Amino acid sequence: MINKELLEKLTKTLNEDRERIMDKLESLQDMDFGDAPGDDNEEADETEEAVNELVTAQILERRLMDIEDALKRIDGGTYGKCIRCGEDLSQEMLEASPESGLCKACKTG
Ligand SMILES: [Zn+2]
Numbered sequence: 770m771i772n773k774e775l776l777e778k779l780t781k782t783l784n785e786d787r788e789r790i791m792d793k794l795e796s797l798q799d800m801d802f803g804d805a806p807g808d809d810n811e812e813a814d815e816t817e818e819a820v821n822e823l824v825t826a827q828i829l830e831r832r833l834m835d836i837e838d839a840l841k842r843i844d845g846g847t848y849g850k851c852i853r854c855g856e857d858l859s860q861e862m863l864e865a866s867p868e869s870g871l872c873k874a875c876k877t878g
Contacts, residue, residue, distance in 0.1 A: 771849035775860060779867040780843055783836050786868070790833045797826045835868040842870070851875055 800822060842848040849858055851872035858872055869876075 771857070771860070771863070775863070776843065776848065779848075779863055780840070782867050783839055783843075787833065787836045787840070790829050790836070794826060794829055794833070797822050797829075832868065835870070838870060839868040 839848060842850075842852075849863060850856065851858060852870040853875040854872060856872045856874075858869065862869055862873065
């Protein structure tokens with residue numbers, strides 16, 4: 770069972786992470802690739818950079834979804850339990866990644 774103090778702390782962390790990721794995603798989307806005139810080398814660099822940004826954006830989007838799911842579980846009162854087997858998640862695990870929804874066994878299994 771997760772105590773109120775920890776829950777408040779993790780809720781705050783999740784909300785802060787959520788805002789930070791949304792800001793980051795916004796700045797990634799604002800970037801404009803491929804339109805600048807330049808020689809072939811520069812275009813290749815820009816393409817590579819654009820791919821990297823895309824990968825970063827996908828990772829961030831996935832993380833954002835996990836965070837939003839976690840916030841929904843907090844609202845619904847099911848936060849801190851494994852979404853698959855219902856076991857309590859360890860406090861250590863929640864502190865390391867507050868958005869995690871699976872216990873160690875389900876994550877690896
Ligand atoms: Zn589990």
